[in-house]
Amino acid sequence: MTIRTLLVILFDLLAAIVAWAGGLLIRFNLTLPSDYAPYTSATNQTIAILAALLLIQAAACHWAGLYRGIWRFASVPDLKRVLKAVAVSAVGLLLIKTLLVGEGLVAPRAMLVIYPLLLAAIMCGSRVTWRIWKDGQYGKARASANGKPVVIAGAGNGGAMLVQQLARSPNWRVMALVDDDRRKWGLELSGIPILGGIDTLPKVLTSHRAGHVILAMPSASPMVIQRAAHIAMGAGAKVFIVPDIEALMCGRVEIDAMRPVEVEDLLGREPVHIDSAHVHQLIVARTILVTGAGGSIGSELCRQLARFEPERLILLESNEFALYTIAEWFAHHQPGVKVVPLIGNIQETARNEEIFTTWQPQIVFHAAAYKHVPLMETGNAWQAVRNNVHGTLQLARCAMRHGVERFVMISTDKAVNPTNVMGASKRLAEMVCQALATPDGTRFEVVRFGNVLGSTGSVIPKFQAQIANGGPVTVTHPEITRYFMSIPEAAQLVLQAATQGESGEISVLDMGQPVKIADLARNMIRLSGYTEAQIGIEFTGLRPGEKLYEELLAAAEQTRPTHHPKLRIARSRPVATDFLDALQTWLGQPGPVDDEAVRCAIRRWVDEYTPARHGVDSPEAAA
Numbered sequence: 001m002t003i004r005t006l007l008v009i010l011f012d013l014l015a016a017i018v019a020w021a022g023g024l025l026i027r028f029n030l031t032l033p034s035d036y037a038p039y040t041s042a043t044n045q046t047i048a049i050l051a052a053l054l055l056i057q058a059a060a061c062h063w064a065g066l067y068r069g070i071w072r073f074a075s076v077p078d079l080k081r082v083l084k085a086v087a088v089s090a091v092g093l094l095l096i097k098t099l100l101v102g103e104g105l106v107a108p109r110a111m112l113v114i115y116p117l118l119l120a121a122i123m124c125g126s127r128v129t130w131r132i133w134k135d136g137q138y139g140k141a142r143a144s145a146n147g148k149p150v151v152i153a154g155a156g157n158g159g160a161m162l163v164q165q166l167a168r169s170p171n172w173r174v175m176a177l178v179d180d181d182r183r184k185w186g187l188e189l190s191g192i193p194i195l196g197g198i199d200t201l202p203k204v205l206t207s208h209r210a211g212h213v214i215l216a217m218p219s220a221s222p223m224v225i226q227r228a229a230h231i232a233m234g235a236g237a238k239v240f241i242v243p244d245i246e247a248l249m250c251g252r253v254e255i256d257a258m259r260p261v262e263v264e265d266l267l268g269r270e271p272v273h274i275d276s277a278h279v280h281q282l283i284v285a286r287t288i289l290v291t292g293a294g295g296s297i298g299s300e301l302c303r304q305l306a307r308f309e310p311e312r313l314i315l316l317e318s319n320e321f322a323l324y325t326i327a328e329w330f331a332h333h334q335p336g337v338k339v340v341p342l343i344g345n346i347q348e349t350a351r352n353e354e355i356f357t358t359w360q361p362q363i364v365f366h367a368a369a370y371k372h373v374p375l376m377e378t379g380n381a382w383q384a385v386r387n388n389v390h391g392t393l394q395l396a397r398c399a400m401r402h403g404v405e406r407f408v409m410i411s412t413d414k415a416v417n418p419t420n421v422m423g424a425s426k427r428l429a430e431m432v433c434q435a436l437a438t439p440d441g442t443r444f445e446v447v448r449f450g451n452v453l454g455s456t457g458s459v460i461p462k463f464q465a466q467i468a469n470g471g472p473v474t475v476t477h478p479e480i481t482r483y484f485m486s487i488p489e490a491a492q493l494v495l496q497a498a499t500q501g502e503s504g505e506i507s508v509l510d511m512g513q514p515v516k517i518a519d520l521a522r523n524m525i526r527l528s529g530y531t532e533a534q535i536g537i538e539f540t541g542l543r544p545g546e547k548l549y550e551e552l553l554a555a556a557e558q559t560r561p562t563h564h565p566k567l568r569i570a571r572s573r574p575v576a577t578d579f580l581d582a583l584q585t586w587l588g589q590p591g592p593v594d595d596e597a598v599r600c601a602i603r604r605w606v607d608e609y610t611p612a613r614h615g616v617d618s619p620e621a622a623a
Helices: 004-025 040-066 078-101 111-144 159-169 200-209 224-234 246-250 277-282 295-306 321-335 349-359 373-377 382-402 423-435 459-468 485-495 517-529 579-587 595-605
Strands: 148-153 174-179 211-213 238-241 286-292 310-319 339-343 363-366 406-413 443-451 473-475 506-509 537-539 558-561 568-572
Touching: 004 040, 004 111, 040 373, 078 111, 148 159, 148 200, 159 174, 159 423, 174 200, 200 339, 224 238, 224 517, 277 485, 286 295, 286 349, 295 310, 295 321, 295 363, 310 321, 310 349, 310 537, 339 473, 339 595, 349 382, 363 382, 373 382, 373 423, 382 406, 382 423, 382 517, 382 579, 382 595, 406 423, 406 485, 423 443, 423 579, 423 595, 443 485, 459 517, 473 517, 485 506, 485 568, 579 595
Parallel strands: 148 174, 148 211, 211 238, 286 310, 286 363, 310 339, 363 406, 406 443, 443 506, 473 537
Antiparallel strands: 506 568, 558 568
16 A cells, blocks of 8 residues: 555545534534533544444445545546445444434434535545646646647547646647537637637637647547548648547547557548458468468458467468568567468469468468569569469469368459559459359459558558658659558458358459549648648659559449448459460460560450550640
């Protein structure tokens, strides 16, 4: 027991004495009768009752948990605990008077009301007074510390708690709040004025000379948060968001856990909720093989899979450093998960056989692929086909031979009406899975989605590096658009897709609304604290194989809904029965095969493939 706790206990016992003595004075109009003179029987009996009440008070306070709280942060839950203790003391007094009434003990009936009221007033009032005084001291310290002026967007429960947290921080000085609820305009929250809606942010920031905005809107939709962030950034403010306002309100997160708004926050995407029970049923106690396990999607898939208690995770990766990185992550963050890191190339039949024979995986998540469009388009077309198509075919047939239950291939929106070799090769890989699918045996599923933020080779790291170097940020075309989702969201939906659909079907993830890459670049410049005048955007023209927009469904495909709102099933055109034999013959040639010959061969099987005319679709050519 600390000295602070001991002092609080003594204070609460003193409160009982003061409440008892004060109650008697009030009962007798501040003049005690002669019966209560020292050494009289009435006085002795009253002292005996008080002694019993002190024991009850000590037990009641301990039972109510009064000494787990801190007076400095006294709040409604603390006051509720005080009232519980007072109620027990009042019941104790009633029992004493009832049980011992025949013993001649003196306890005025009015004390049954006066005593608990005075006790509650002393115990609650002292705690509230202490907090008010300490808040005043912190307020002075905060004012003298010249904290950064900040405006909070959101005047609900989250905003209220945030104001209190920031009041205790010397680094921040809350100047005002804004909220779209008109009923709150002109009111105050903990002494801080609510000056208007979110649209007034630029005016409020200017009038208070504030350069920071914190978003505290836990119940707001992603679109509202996106709008508030855009308005704040447009006014030149640095924007922060509280990652978990519920944790903050429960006292589990310090205010320093606030983070700057990131690109993911500006996508306006709703949080993903998956059917964890079905995914757990699919994964638990099974051996899972993930190809491309060191890549952006593959590594996140491994992390998500670990949540569902697999028997073992087989990490197959051709890049040594990427495999080392994900293996080390598991060693430090999930040491209880059995992982087997293996170097290997999915094109090598002998290596595939060795892995499947030794470890006998029951489910395969196939994420290994060459995916960089311009790089695969010129000088590497044959390698793209060999890896993405031949590798998938070899791995899939090996899975069938070893009785794998489920084979889930990760595809891309670039496989729809492809204009580049990479996209066309992924469409061919989809067709391989469709052709191998049968009602019995290994169940083949394809999951198709667009770009993921921050993946290896994506525009996000590229833009970040360009901004760090002072610009310019290079965008291929002012109108180019892409679908985006976060890496964790994509991985979770891949797991969800694996639990539904029939063999040979393609699951299409809801990618939301397409995003203009130029707008993405502007947002990243603003989030980095710069203006377009400081770091400009330069349009360089479409690269080989690139098109202005991506699609998730080909024109000949139809979709049907699933029980998950962010997943649909695509029914693509049937694959010819002789497709695999002809494809295997072509893939079996030793190579190398030049780029144009690869494009011509792909057109034999992928009817919707139309190679882009390089250099025609650039902004300069379009003009």
